[in-house]
Amino acid sequence: MKHNYQPIIGLEIHVELATQSKMFCQCSADYFGKEPNTHVCPVCLGMPGALPVPNKKAIEWVIKIGQALNCTINKESKFDRKHYFYPDLSKGYQISQYDEPFAEHGFLKILDKNKNKKKFGIRRVHMEEDTGKLIHENGQSLINFNRSGVPLVEIVTEPDFTNSDDVKQFLEELQTIIRYLGVSDADMEKGSMRLEPNISVQKSESLKSKVQMSKGEHELPPYKVEVKNINSFNFVKKAIEYEVKRHIQILEKGEYPKQETRGYNEAKGITVAQRSKEEAHDYRYFPEPDIPPIVHTDKELAEIKATIPELPSEKLQKYVSTFHLRYEDAFILTRNKTTSEFYEKIINTIKNNPSLLKIKPKNLEQTVAHFIINKKISSDISVDEFIKKAVQKMQPKQTDTKALAAAVQKVIQAHSQVVEQIKGGKENAIMFLVGQVMKEMRGQADANVVKEALKKNIL
Ligand code: ZN
Ligand code: MN
Numbered sequence: 001m002k003h004n005y006q007p008i009i010g011l012e013i014h015v016e017l018a019t020q021s022k023m024f025c026q027c028s029a030d031y032f033g034k035e036p037n038t039h040v041c042p043v044c045l046g047m048p049g050a051l052p053v054p055n056k057k058a059i060e061w062v063i064k065i066g067q068a069l070n071c072t073i074n075k076e077s078k079f080d081r082k083h084y085f086y087p088d089l090s091k092g093y094q095i096s097q098y099d100e101p102f103a104e105h106g107f108l109k110i111l112d113k114n115k116n117k118k119k120f121g122i123r124r125v126h127m128e129e130d131t132g133k134l135i136h137e138n139g140q141s142l143i144n145f146n147r148s149g150v151p152l153v154e155i156v157t158e159p160d161f162t163n164s165d166d167v168k169q170f171l172e173e174l175q176t177i178i179r180y181l182g183v184s185d186a187d188m189e190k191g192s193m194r195l196e197p198n199i200s201v202q203k204s205e206s207l208k209s210k211v212q213m214s215k216g217e218h219e220l221p222p223y224k225v226e227v228k229n230i231n232s233f234n235f236v237k238k239a240i241e242y243e244v245k246r247h248i249q250i251l252e253k254g255e256y257p258k259q260e261t262r263g264y265n266e267a268k269g270i271t272v273a274q275r276s277k278e279e280a281h282d283y284r285y286f287p288e289p290d291i292p293p294i295v296h297t298d299k300e301l302a303e304i305k306a307t308i309p310e311l312p313s314e315k316l317q318k319y320v321s322t323f324h325l326r327y328e329d330a331f332i333l334t335r336n337k338t339t340s341e342f343y344e345k346i347i348n349t350i351k352n353n354p355s356l357l358k359i360k361p362k363n364l365e366q367t368v369a370h371f372i373i374n375k376k377i378s379s380d381i382s383v384d385e386f387i388k389k390a391v392q393k394m395q396p397k398q399t400d401t402k403a404l405a406a407a408v409q410k411v412i413q414a415h416s417q418v419v420e421q422i423k424g425g426k427e428n429a430i431m432f433l434v435g436q437v438m439k440e441m442r443g444q445a446d447a448n449v450v451k452e453a454l455k456k457n458i459l
Contacts, residue, residue, distance in 0.1 A: 004204035005251065007244045008220060009167060009197055010123075010159035013174065015065075016130060016192040017058050017151040018184050023129045024052030024095065024149055031146035032190050044149030046091030051290050054079070058151035059102070059127060059294060060304050061183040065153055066103020066125040067305050068177055075296050077102045079127075079288040084278075087143055088132040096154075098285040100293075101126035109313070110173050112166055115327070120170055121158030128152050153184075159198070159220065164240040168233045171195065176312045180337045188231045195236050198226040200257075201247040223259040227271055230264050239264040242271055315340050323347075323365035332373055343372055345383050346390075356387050359394050367394075399445040407440035408453050422458055430454055 022029045025043035042050035066073055080098040106122035130150040135142045155174070161167050175193060178186040186193040200221040225247070227239045243262075250257045262271040310318075312334045319330035334340050346368050350356055361367040368390065371377045377389045411433055412419055421429045430451060437450045 003251075005244075005248050006202045006204050007162055007240070008159050008200050008202055009161035009164075009240060011155075011157045011161070011167065011171070012196040012198065012226075013155040013157075013171070014194040014196075015153045015155065015178055015184050015186060017061050017153060018192075019055055019057045019061070019151055021055060022149040023055050023058055023127070023151040025050075027149065029150045031150065034146055036142070036144040036146060039146040040148070045145055046089075046148075052095060052288075054291055054294070055151055061151075061181070062102050062125060062127045062153050063296070063301065063304050064181055064183060064308060065155070065178065066106065067301075068181055068308055068311060069103070069106040069108055069122045069125060069155070071103035071106030071122055071125055073103050073296070073301055074100055075298070075301070076100065076293055077296075078293040079291045080285045081288050082128075083284045084282075086131070087141070088134050088148070090132070090145070090148070094128060094131065095288055095291075096128035097126035102294075108170065108173065108177075110166070110169050112169060118166060120160045120166075123156045123158050125153060125155050128154055159200075164237040164244075167197065167240060168237050171233050171236065173312070176335055180309055180311055182309075188233075191231065193231075195230045195233075196226055196228055197230070197236055197240050197243075198224050199240055199243045199247070200224045201244055201251060203251065221256070223256050225257060225259065226261045227264050228261055228274065235264055235266060238269055239271055242269065246271075309337070312337075312340075319365070319369075323369075324363060325366060325369050329366075329369050329373055333369060339372070339379055342379050342383070342386075343368065346386055349383055349387065357391060357394065361394065399441075399449045403441060404437070404445060404450065404453055407437045408450075408457055410440060411436045412454075412457060419458055430458070 017029070019029050021027060022039075022044055025041050027039045027041050027044055029039075031039045043052055063073055077097065077100045079095050081093040082096040082098070083093040085092060101124040103125040104123065106125070107119050108122060109117055109119045112118050130147050130152040132143050132145040132148040135144060157170075161170070175186045178184050178193070184192055188194070200223055202221045225243055227236075227243065230236050230239055247257045258273075258276065260276045261274045263274050264271050315334045316327075316330045319325045319333060320327055323330070325333070333343050347365055350364060350368075354360070371386075371390055371393065372379050376393060377386055379386070381389075415433060415436065418429050418432055422433075433454050434447060434450050437454065438445060438447065441450070
């Protein structure tokens with residue numbers, strides 16, 4: 001290779017909201033697995049003259065996502081029409097947002113593989129509507145409009161990523177946040193979270209000159225390749241790695257890769273050209289005339305913000321610094337909101353009523369975490385049930401009396417001198433024998449029971 005190369009990666013993430021109804025009509029948004037074309041009406045079929053009415057809940061939820069991603073929320077926002085032709089878009093335009101998205105200029109911090117803190121910019125979070133779905137079978141193309149008009153949130157990051165590992169980590173954190181917010185199942189197999197990385201590669205000489213430039217003047221490569229609609233974190237990682245290699249090969253020849261949209265072929269692990277990439281002006285954006293601008297007061301925005309629960313990164317921080325859990329354990333417990341709530345409920349229940357446990361563990365938070373993580377006690381049971389089982393687990397071990405009697409005899413015979421000392425009044429020496437018996441029993445005995453058995457036999 002003649003040069004050093006630096007990948008520059010940005011992300012576009014689409015998330016379908018789990019609202020009851022669609023974005024601009026009253027049809028049920030719960031379309032997955034339903035009979036084709038049964039969740040439709042004149043609005044979401046794009047009939048001329050049908051009027052859209054925005055879904056209030058969906059707008060609250062997109063704002064909530066924006067707030068969770070540290071964005072500035074625009075108190076005044078509007079919808080725009082984005083024009084393009086495709087059979088799954090019967091109106092000939094998608095209602096989306098252009099220059100006044102609900103949220104912009106945010107960021108998300110993650111810990112990378114080596115636990116370095118990294119911050120990635122969120123350019124915008126906007127609201128739009130999903131399209132119908134084409135099904136190609138037996139040489140025919142069929143259209144299912146059940147998905148048409150389902151509320152869709154688009155999250156666009158800054159091109160702040162330089163490697164596929166950080167991208168994967170970021171996406172996993174984003175998915176966890178969306179699920180904590182309770183606004184979508186973010187299930188990639190069902191298509192409710194879809195991923196589109198855009199990738200370019202820069203020779204590092206030009207990077208040096210970038211450092212010398214004043215802040216804000218980012219010199220990006222003169223091209224960008226977007227890989228569309230990927231439905232797994234691993235495929236995103238592979239698609240990025242494939243593209244970076246492909247771009248470097250072209251750059252090595254002194255050429256630039258074509259600006260285009262590509263698709264990822266899962267079976268072959270390669271990307272394939274789909275179409276040359278459109279520019280924004282190709283879409284002929286203009287304000288949606290049927291929906292007035294959306295205005296929110298500070299009070300309304302504060303009310304939405306108040307519905308955001310403690311987020312996974314905050315919980316993780318709390319578990320490590322206040323509960324003194326290992327980072328790895330805290331990470332596992334915080335990946336799922338239900339698990340972390342269950343965990344905290346147990347801790348709180350015990351703290352409010354310490355007599356529930358007969359033995360006080362050295363570190364309650366660690367002990368309970370251990371029971372959950374190592375599946376010693378299932379987390380599918382009630383809090384009370386869990387505590388009952390934990391009490392059993394922490395109970396002194398049952399002692400096999402037959403084995404104990406044999407071990408006591410063996411130890412007494414082997415250490416007759418110590419036995420004499422004890423008989424002579426040096427009773428503390430018995431602890432040495434207790435240790436020996438415990439060793440014989442491989443720890444499967446209660447120390448107090450062992451001590452009593454020794455006393456009985458010696459004194
Ligand atoms: Zn409809
Ligand atoms: Mn979009």
